[in-house]
Amino acid sequence: MxxxxxxxxxxxxxxxxxxxxxxxxxxxxxxxxxxxxxxxxxxxxxxxxxxxxxxxxxxxxxxxxxxxxxxxxxxxxxxxxxxxxxxxxxxxxxxxxxxxxxxxxxxxxxxxxxxxxxxxxxxxxxxxxxxGDQNELLGQSRPLRDLRKQLARLGPCEKPVLIVGESGSGKELVARTLHRMSRRVAGPFVSFNCGVLPEVETANLLFGHQGKLASANGGTLFLDAVHELPPGQQERLLSCLRSKTLRHADGEVLSLDVRVLASTREELSDLVEQGTFHPGLCQWLEQNRLQITPLRKRQGDIALLAGYFVDLYSLEAGRRPSHFSEEALAAMVRHRWPGNVRELASRVRRGYALAENGPIEADDLGLQSAPVDGTLLGTLEDYKRRAEYQALCDALAHYSSNLSHAAKVLGVSRPTFYRLLHKHQLL
CATH class of the missing domain: 3.40.50.2300 (Response regulator)
Structure with a gap:
């Protein structure tokens, strides 16, 4: 080797x-x-x-x-x-x-x-x-444009924000963006995963003298997977946030100036009803809420993001930019992306490495075209709507950098193409 x-x-x-x-x-x-x-x-x-x-x-x-x-x-x-x-x-x-x-x-x-x-x-x-990871917020779909507007509105404020989204959808990236947009940008950004360590270690790492809360003073504390915070620590966290103080076991009291951002892939209100999440902490965190739309529901962004990642890796390697084959583009559009943008970046990295000097194929990405399901799944109008949606997604996958050409290929005018994109929330 x-x-x-x-x-x-x-x-x-x-x-x-x-x-x-x-x-x-x-x-x-x-x-x-x-x-x-x-x-x-x-x-x-x-x-x-x-x-x-x-x-x-x-x-x-x-x-x-x-x-x-x-x-x-x-x-x-x-x-x-x-x-x-x-x-x-x-x-x-x-x-x-x-x-x-x-x-x-x-x-x-x-x-x-x-x-x-x-x-x-x-x-x-x-x-x-x-x-700069902020480039992973690239996209022109309506959900992503709405997200950027919300980030611009919530970034400068001091209230907590609950970021809700699936695994790999970019919750920490959104939190870091909020921090960069805040007056705390010169302060620390401290991230803590709430669900990895046993409860005793979680308490020490979060509330200790050199813990995450103390380290985030003057900046932002990001509580990743806050739904997994041990129940015994939820009330203590809420008390610290409300009083803006951190009381140590030795009697020392530290004044806190911390903005809290949190992420979850679960609905906290459901956990409150189940008795596994503190209602007061839920109310505190839900003062502002950001919902990240999964990648499979903004298919118009897939080709743009994939192109960004492969261009980045090609640029850094000093190689000519790679491109995706027709099969690869179709496979990406049809894939469900359970891991969202993180999965897309990972698969493009893998495809870039395996393709060497040729086009990136579906196999390089570890993807295969999904078989066609012949089962009837709705009315004729349902089929027409799905076919229209898929045609738009395919056009965006192939011609995302030239929407006029995409409209021409579909045989519609540019205004009609934009109207259809808005109808299906792809732009």
Whole structure:
């Protein structure tokens, strides 16, 4: 395997098996510095690329894996245990969160090649993040335009904001944008995931002398997955927010000047009714609410975002910009995007690496065109509406940079094309 950088390349192997340990000398000979950790210890490790032996019990702790990967800022490869159930749900999970997957026992040349490509893409990913994640709010769909208007309105205010959206839809990105638009922009932006650690550790990390609340003083505290905050800590948090003070066990009292932003993929009001979320904290957080529309409901933005990501990776690699094949564009439009923009970025990174100098194909993205379902699903008008919607999405996927040409291809005037886009909320 050719070295992609003169700098040391650090590989973290999580929950290795005996076979995994036997291949370590070969990886070290190829220039990798390898360390091993279990899943619970991996958050504190330092590395360039992650390698996880994916077992059946890991899927029962999927949130822990998602948190590890999202916080790592790099690429991960899964080693699939032969006993792991590789059903549709597992395939979607791997496609959304991992650069690629290799079955055990490992084909060593294939793994080495994947590690080299993942390392190159991880470097581009880091450069891309420094260029400004706000570009991931690109899009001209009506939901995204409305979101940008809400951000402009809520950014300068001091009240809390609850950001509601599916996994991968960009909730932390929205929170960081709100922080950049606020008077607190020169202060710290502190992020805390509420659902990863046991309750005692959560309390120490959130309310301790050097905890997240204290660290965010003068700035913004982002409570990610606030619906998973242990019930025992919800009332304490509410008390701190209302009193604007943080009381430590030793009697020390710290005055708080913190704006709180929170995210959730659950409806807090439902959790209040179920008795698992504090009603007062729910009311406090819901003073302002931002709803992020999932990517599958703003298909007009898919091609634009995909083009942005692939152009970024091509630019940073010093290569000519890649392009998507017709099949790839159609596959992206038809995919349901359960992982939203994060999944799109991940699949484009993977496709960019695998396509090399040719067009990016659907297979490179890990996507296949969905089979046509012949079951009757509504009236003739329903079919007409769906066909019209799909035609618009296909036109946007192919000609998002030239709407006049898109209208011409569909055989309608430009005003009619815009009217149809607004009708289906694609613009």
């Amino acid at each position: 050719e070295a992609t950088s003169s700098a040391p390349r650090r590989l973290l192997l999580v929950d290795p098996c005996d076979h995994c340990r036997r291949i370590l000398p070969h990886l070290e000979e190829a220039g990798w510095t390898v360390s091993s950790q279990n899943l619970d210890q991996a958050l504190a490790a330092s590395y360039d690329i992650g390698l996880l032996r994916l077992r059946g019990d890991h899927l029962e702790r999927a949130e822990g894996i998602k948190h590890l990967i999202s916080r790592s800022g790099t690429e991960w490869i899964a080693l699939i245990d032969p006993l792991t159930d590789t059903g549709a749900g597992v395939d979607e999970f791997i496609g959304e969160w991992f650069f690629d997957a290799v079955p055990l026992p490992v084909d060593l040349p294939r793994l080495q090649g994947l590690l080299g490509r993942a390392f190159g893409i991880a470097r581009l990913r880091g450069i891309g993040n420094r260029r």
